[in-house]
Structure formats: structure tokens, C-alpha cells
Amino acid sequence: MSEDETQTPASGPGPDWGFETRMIHAGAGPDPTSGARQTPIHQTSAYAFHDADHAASLFNLQTFGFIYSRLGNPTVATLEERIASLEGGRGATCAASGHAAQVLAFFPLIEAGERFAASTRLYGGSVTQFSRTFPKFDWRCDFVDTEDLSAVEAVLAQGAKALFVESLANPGGVVTDLEALSGLTRAAGALLIVDNTLATPWLCRPFEWGADLIVHSATKFLSGNGTVIGGAVVDSGRFDWSASGRFPGLSEPEPAYHGLKFSETFGDLAFTVHSHAVGLRDLGASMAPMNAFLTLLGTETLALRMERHCRNSLAVAEWLTGHPKVEWVSHAGLPTSPYRELAEKYLPNGAGAVFTFGVRGGYEAGVRVVEKCELFSHLANIGDARSLIIHPASTTHRQLTDEQRAAAGAGPEVVRLSIGLETVDDLVRDLDQALAAA
């Protein structure tokens, strides 16, 4: 190596960089052309080719690079690398929303007429997507109580190719036993897909417990300010598609790429290459560069924000526990929670900031508490710097049957909170006056 060798790749500690360092730096060095230190917003639809051969190499997937922002964009790619790094995954694919990320996750895995399984304790929108819209693609979802391991084993034995769960389940307070479930999916040759939206990689890293894929709604804590709609699917890179033979989309020749076999050609990069080159190409639900930029800004402060979200949330949950108008509080950080042990195992940095409580007086009382709040915002989102409140039975989980709502922890008396970063005493005062007026 000569002294004037200037284009030198970095060779620091690599994977040993700490979480907080990676949440700021992963994927994002100075811009090679301008030196811009913050990631530029590459607001462009398409990218120039050097020459015809370069264009051919890109279209053939023979080289790394950009063609068209539906398939990939440098700002979005920076966020993808950042999320992959924070989750400890091989690669990530960002999408226009968390729901789009879920479609992208299943797209290479499930052929028409095939089945997957999902926990009954899911965000209501996911239940609706899996039970109402996926059947139009002839993808069949079996919902299963994932706390009943023999039921999970049975549904996997009946041919479910993947199991979808939330690490910390929406609307709140439920922690999933990822290690037990990944043992079952591995034995069955199926994938464990974990929605890690509520936990974020700061609180829980599902790949460390055997998950194969992770999905995120980047709309929530990753971006953190209620500014964007976005999603991501992250691949662990550990599932051996070629050896499995159950996932022909990844292991068999792909006609649209001249008979290329993704798993043979790209090894542990196969899933993520496929998600861009086939998934985003044909489903088209790509993330906008501006949304990637705002999410990158959010990830830079993820650990700091999650610490405060969790601390505020536990303080509010403890206060609610003693309130005469409150029947119960479902927060995995409370000593009385049946999920306390699982929370200590899977969420050692805190049990999250989204949880539910039951108001005495049922549906009507639940609706009134929400309407009487002054500081809490009444809206259908979570993971904002602002504290949010909603009555799931009349909103987010409205499309479900009574039975589905009960299974999801969204019964008539349930109020969901997403605790923000405000002064915690103000949050308590606001809930106090709302409960008094309800």
C-alpha cells in the first residue's frame, strides 16, 4: 500500500461498534462527492448509467448501484443499512409503510394457496390485512394463540410456512416468548417473522432469539415525531433457502432475471436483493427519500428517546394502577404483570411506552376518557414524541369481531396510551382530570 493511496476503506471495530454509535453513523459516512456530513436527500427518480455495459450489469444484478428509485435510492439505502445494523441483520428493505413491509416480507415466501400463521395478539390493522386482503392473493393465514405452544406446533405441522408475531404486542403489555417460538419454527422448517415496531431494536433484538425476519413500521418510534409513514423488512441472513427447498421464489430460477437463482447467486444477501429487485420492482410500495431522511434523523436519538418513553410510561402505568376508576393496567414493566419475567428477558432496557388500561364503566367510559384529555392527542398512531390516547374498540380494532377484539386485548373498556416525552407530572394531571370527568 502506497502513501498516496487515498481511497481507503475504513477498518474500525466493525460489528463491535456500540448501539448508540451505530444509530448515528451506520450507513452514513460523509457524502463522497460533496463531503456533506448529514445524509443528503437524493430526490431523484432515476440514475445515469456510465455506458450500455454498465446499464446491462445493473439490470442483470451483476453489480451494485442504482437504476430507478422504485428499486432503490441512496437516502433510502442509508436508512436500510442503519436499520439492518441496529437489528443485527444482514440487510433491510424499506417500504412505503409498515403494511407494505409486511407484504414485502411474505411476498418471496408464500405462493398462492399456501399458508402462514400469525398470533392473535396483533395490531388490528395487521389482523385485517392478513384475514381480509391477503386471501385475495390466495395467501391463507391461520391465527393462533402463541402462548399455547402445542397449538403453534399443530399449525406449523399443517403446513404454515411462517409464523408472524409482535415482540411487544399492540395494543400493549404483552411480551412474546420469541425463543420458544423460534425453536418451534426452526424444527418445522418455517420462518419466524417478528414485528419489532413497539419494542424497537433498542429494547429488543429478535434475531438474538432466533427470528428469521423482522418487520417495522418506521412511522412509530424509529422516526419518533409522527412525521412519516414508512416501513422496513430486515433479513437475518441465516435462513438457508437452497437447503430448505420450501421457498422456490428464492431458490428456484427467476424467469424475469434470465433464470437466476437468488439463493445460489447472492447467498445470504438473497432475501434482500429479491425484496428490491422483484418485490419493490413489482409491488411498487417504495419509501420516499424524504421519509427515509426524517427516519434517519429519528434513529440518531432512538436510545435516548426510548429511555425517556419507557420511564414516563412506567410512571404513568404505576399511577394508573392506584386509581379508583381504573380496573386494570396492562404494562409488562409492572411487578403485577404476568409478562414481567418475559419482559426482563426480552426487554431488559424497558418494557416499552405503549400500553392499555381498563376503565370502570366499559365502552362509554372508555370513549369519554379519551374525549376529555387536553394534553394527550386523540389519534390513531403510536410512537410519537407527543403522548397519544385512543379507544381501540371504536377505532384501530373496530373492523374486528368481538371475539377477535377480546383475543387482541382490545375489549370495550380498554384505553390505549402511547406515552411521549412530555413532563410526566403533566401527563398524570391530564389523565387525572379526564378520569374524573369520565
Next chain:
Amino acid sequence: MATDLHYSDALITGILRRVRTIAMVGASPNWKRPSNFAMKYLQEKGFRVIPVNPRAAAAGASILGEKARASLEEVPAPVEMVDVFRASEAALGITREAIRLRAEKGFDVVWMQLGVRNDEAAAEAEAAGLTVIMNRCPKIEYGRLWGELGWGGFDSGVISSRWPRPAKGGGRSG
């Protein structure tokens, strides 16, 4: 990727910066094969890649503009790296050939592709003073360390706040 094989970024970077010419054993003339993908990419990055493929050599074929050779013996010196794009079982014979021809050809590195691993071959090569990398793809490693892998959404593991001057001529090594 096998988790018990660890190669530092500095080691891989050093190899990819030092090496000019690669003998790729198992390079395929079929442009859809992974070896052809890797060969083309490495050529674009400024490496000379000489394909070793007896069948292609017997037919007098060239692969991506380079004449195919029947064996390592027929590769013109100097060649710093032997890239084994064959099954793990074949790696021992190829490695022994590389050790035998080491001084004559200038071989310095035996690199076994992603999915290729032969611990016996590695031990013999290392004992003979060759550097050995197993179960890695030089294309992926080059992309990872020179900032291209992240374009595909992959975690490169590389973090740096330095803004390097562009290399003269824009190439790998100036």
C-alpha cells in the same frame, strides 16, 4: 455465512488492495452463473481475472475477454491470488497445486468463495506461508469495504467520519 471464521476488515482490505491479478478456478462462461457475476464485477474494479476452466480452455474459449486456461499451471505469472469457485471437496487439490506453483506464479493468497470451506487445504496453505480466506466472496467483500454494499440495503459494518480524497483516475488503487 459461517460465524466461526473471522477475518478482520484490515486483512481483507489489505488483500484486495495488494492483489492485481486473480486466477479464478471454476469461472463459468455462462453469464448467469455466480462466478461470471463475480468475475465481471472484479474486472470493473480494476482486477485482471484469469479464468481457469478446463472445458472452456479445451474449446479455446474466452470468458469476459480473458482466455480460459486449463489449470493453474497454465496461468501466466504474476498472479497474486487464487480464487476457488469450486465445491469444498475440490479445494484441497486446487490449494495443493497453488502451493506447488507458489514461487513460479507469485501466488500469495488462496481465497475460497462464499460456501466453500476446506480446513485441511487451509492448514496446508497457511503452513506454506499463503494467506487463506474461506467462505467469503471477494465481490461482496469489495462492495462492503468500498461502500457499495450499503447501496443494496446491507449492513457493511463499516463506520467512518473521514472524507477520503478521491483516488487518482477513480480506480481501486490509483
